[in-house]
Amino acid sequence: MEQRLEYRIFTYSTYMKHKFGTRVFRVGLSTGIKCPHRIKTGGCIFCNPETFTGEYQSRNLSIKEQLKDAVPRIKESCGDVKLLAYFQDDTSTAGDIDFLKKKFEQAISHPEIIGLVTSTRPDYVNDKIVELLCSFDVPVTIEIGMQSIHNKSLEFLNRGYTFKDVEKAIELCGNAGLTIGVHLIMGIPGENFNDMLETIKFVSSNRYIHQVKFHNLVVYKGTKLADMVDEIPLLSISEYIDGLAKLLPYLRGDIVISRLFTSNIGRTQIALGDFFGNKTKWMNELRKYIYKNNIVQGSETEVEYDYEKYKK
Numbered sequence: 001m002e003q004r005l006e007y008r009i010f011t012y013s014t015y016m017k018h019k020f021g022t023r024v025f026r027v028g029l030s031t032g033i034k035c036p037h038r039i040k041t042g043g044c045i046f047c048n049p050e051t052f053t054g055e056y057q058s059r060n061l062s063i064k065e066q067l068k069d070a071v072p073r074i075k076e077s078c079g080d081v082k083l084l085a086y087f088q089d090d091t092s093t094a095g096d097i098d099f100l101k102k103k104f105e106q107a108i109s110h111p112e113i114i115g116l117v118t119s120t121r122p123d124y125v126n127d128k129i130v131e132l133l134c135s136f137d138v139p140v141t142i143e144i145g146m147q148s149i150h151n152k153s154l155e156f157l158n159r160g161y162t163f164k165d166v167e168k169a170i171e172l173c174g175n176a177g178l179t180i181g182v183h184l185i186m187g188i189p190g191e192n193f194n195d196m197l198e199t200i201k202f203v204s205s206n207r208y209i210h211q212v213k214f215h216n217l218v219v220y221k222g223t224k225l226a227d228m229v230d231e232i233p234l235l236s237i238s239e240y241i242d243g244l245a246k247l248l249p250y251l252r253g254d255i256v257i258s259r260l261f262t263s264n265i266g267r268t269q270i271a272l273g274d275f276f277g278n279k280t281k282w283m284n285e286l287r288k289y290i291y292k293n294n295i296v297q298g299s300e301t302e303v304e305y306d307y308e309k310y311k312k
C-alpha cells in the first residue's frame, strides 16, 4: 500500500476536501495593519515582517486589487479550486472594527471566495472582533498565535501575553462557535520534549481547538533571536522532525494539522541553521519516519485518526 502522510495524520487538504467536497486553497491577503506588539515593544524575538508577505499580497493594494491579482494566478496554476480569504500577516484583528469589517466584507464578497481565515494574537481577540467574525455568512476560522502553554517560553519569545490570555481568547471564540486554529512553535529554546508534550496535551484536551499549525523556530537575519544564536540551543531540522513525529500520537486524531513546517523561508532571510530548504524533502523525511515507526496521530488519545472517516 502506498505510504501517504494523509493516511496517518489529519492534513488540511483531507479536511478541506471532506468539508467542501473539492480542493480548497487559501489566498493570502493583507489588511495593511502593522502588528501593534512590534510597534510597542519591538516584537517577538523571531519576528521578521518581511517573511509574512506572500506571493500574492501587497500591503498597499486594496482587497479588491489583491484578489484581482491573486485569483487568476492561483486558478491558472492549480486549476478549478475554491478559495478562502486568508488574512495572515501581522496581527489581522488589530484594527478599528469598521475598518476590519470593510476589509473582510470586500474579501468574502468576491465570487470565488467561500470562507474567511484570520490570524491574530490572543490579546487582540475581544467581544467586538468575535461578534464581527460571527456575523459573516461564510465559514470563518480564527487562528490564534499560542506557541506554547509555558509562560517562561512566551516570555523568552517576548510574545507579550500569558497562557491565561490564550485560554481566554480560545474560550471566547469557542463559546461563540468560531472554528479555532492555534499556532505552535516546537523547539523553543529552554523547552524539552516533556514541555512540548504538555502543550500538545493541552491542545488535545481543549474542546474548542480544531486546527494546529506547527512551526519550527527559524532564525531570520535582523531579529533579536539572530543576536542570541551563539548562546541558545536550537533544534536541527532532523531533531525537529524526530520530535514532531513523536508528539503526533498525543494530538487528538480529529484535530486538523494545517502546517508541519514554517513556510516562506527564503535562503537570503536565514541567519542560521539548516532551516533553509526544501519543504517537500522535509515532508518526505517526516513521512518515512512516521511509517518506519508506525506512528498514527492520536493513537495515545481517546480519538485515533482514521483516514477512512474523512476521505472523499
Ligand code: SF4
Pocket: 035, 036, 037, 038, 042, 043, 044, 047, 048, 089, 090, 091, 121, 145
Ligand atoms: S505577534 Fe506576530 S507580527 Fe507581531 S511581533 Fe510577534 S510574530 Fe511579529
